[in-house]
Amino acid sequence: MTQLGTEAPQAGPGSAAVLRAAHVGVRFGGITALDDVSVEVRPGEVCGLIGPNGAGKTTLFDVLSGIRRPDSGVVELGGADVSARGPVWRARHGMRRTFQRQQLFGRLTVLDNLIVAEEWRGGGGGIAADLLALPSRRRRERERRARAEEVLGLCGLAELRDVHAGTLPVGQARMVELARAVVDTPRVLLLDEPASGMSQTESGWLGEVVRRLVEHEHCAVLLVEHDVAFVMGLASRVVVLNLGTVLAEGTPAEVRANQAVRDAYLGGS
Ligand SMILES: Nc1ncnc2c1ncn2[C@@H]1O[C@H](COP(=O)(O)OP(=O)(O)OP(=O)(O)O)[C@@H](O)[C@H]1O
Numbered sequence: 001m002t003q004l005g006t007e008a009p010q011a012g013p014g015s016a017a018v019l020r021a022a023h024v025g026v027r028f029g030g031i032t033a034l035d036d037v038s039v040e041v042r043p044g045e046v047c048g049l050i051g052p053n054g055a056g057k058t059t060l061f062d063v064l065s066g067i068r069r070p071d072s073g074v075v076e077l078g079g080a081d082v083s084a085r086g087p088v089w090r091a092r093h094g095m096r097r098t099f100q101r102q103q104l105f106g107r108l109t110v111l112d113n114l115i116v117a118e119e120w121r122g123g124g125g126g127i128a129a130d131l132l133a134l135p136s137r138r139r140r141e142r143e144r145r146a147r148a149e150e151v152l153g154l155c156g157l158a159e160l161r162d163v164h165a166g167t168l169p170v171g172q173a174r175m176v177e178l179a180r181a182v183v184d185t186p187r188v189l190l191l192d193e194p195a196s197g198m199s200q201t202e203s204g205w206l207g208e209v210v211r212r213l214v215e216h217e218h219c220a221v222l223l224v225e226h227d228v229a230f231v232m233g234l235a236s237r238v239v240v241l242n243l244g245t246v247l248a249e250g251t252p253a254e255v256r257a258n259q260a261v262r263d264a265y266l267g268g269s
Contacts, residue, residue: 018220019188024073033059046221048235055241094187106166114148117180155179171202188220
């Protein structure tokens with residue numbers, strides 16, 4: 001494990017994981033939300049995180065994304081200890097998260113929602129560069145627009161590019177959230193209930209898009225989702241949390257066959 005300055009984290013020797021939580025513990029007063037939880041996500045994989053209500057999934061996402069400091073344990077990004085870094089720093093270094101709550105700019109078009117998501121990271125000179133319309137600024141503007149268009153295509157949203165985001169039905173709005181999260185080419189993407197509110201057709205589409213992202217952009221994905229069938233169909237590895245601890249981990253088939261999981265989570269079915 002290495003300590004970081006402001007430079008981007010690099011993969012550490014012997015660590016293939018792009019994101020790793022090791023021995024994480026979180027308490028809320030007398031409640032143990034997470035107890036010695038270790039989870040990792042590798043480049044080019046979808047890792048599913050499932051568990052019943054109150055298992056600790058959201059708390060773990062908060063710890064991974066830097067919203068919450070754990071009481072014990074560490075978080076590593078690219079093999080480097082980022083435990084002391086906040087969510088903005090982590091986002092600038094390749095980690096993106098979507099939330100259960102929608103976060104779109106309703107009055108902006110779908111395309112502009114994506115461009116803004118690129119802009120925040122450093123649009124290339126700020127207001128001064130805008131006013132002077134510097135060539136470097138115009139070039140970066142073209143590049144951002146091209147990237148936004150590329151991601152709209154990747155997510156099957158090209159036809160909605162000029163629609164105001166606030167008018168979209170839930171399923172399409174969720175897909176735009178995903179597009180916003182990936183437009184900056186994250187190394188690791190945390191998806192929090194991305195299929196919630198989606199029809200079966202829409203969640204099928206979502207699954208296809210996540211597969212494309214992993215394949216084409218070599219992104220690592222950690223996915224929390226109540227729709228167990230969706231997770232089992234998409235993830236190559238599944239981690240099951242229960243009462244703040246890791247109950248099981250393995251391929252979807254292994255997890256399905258695990259008796260402890262069946263007893264505690266799948267109702268013995
Ligand atoms: N801010 C908080 N204050 C007190 N207790 C909390 C807080 N946040 C979470 N908890 C508790 O920590 C435990 C884990 O909650 P968490 O929300 O992480 O679970 P979850 O798996 O995401 O649940 P769900 O599927 O219902 O969203 C629960 O017992 C919950 O009541």
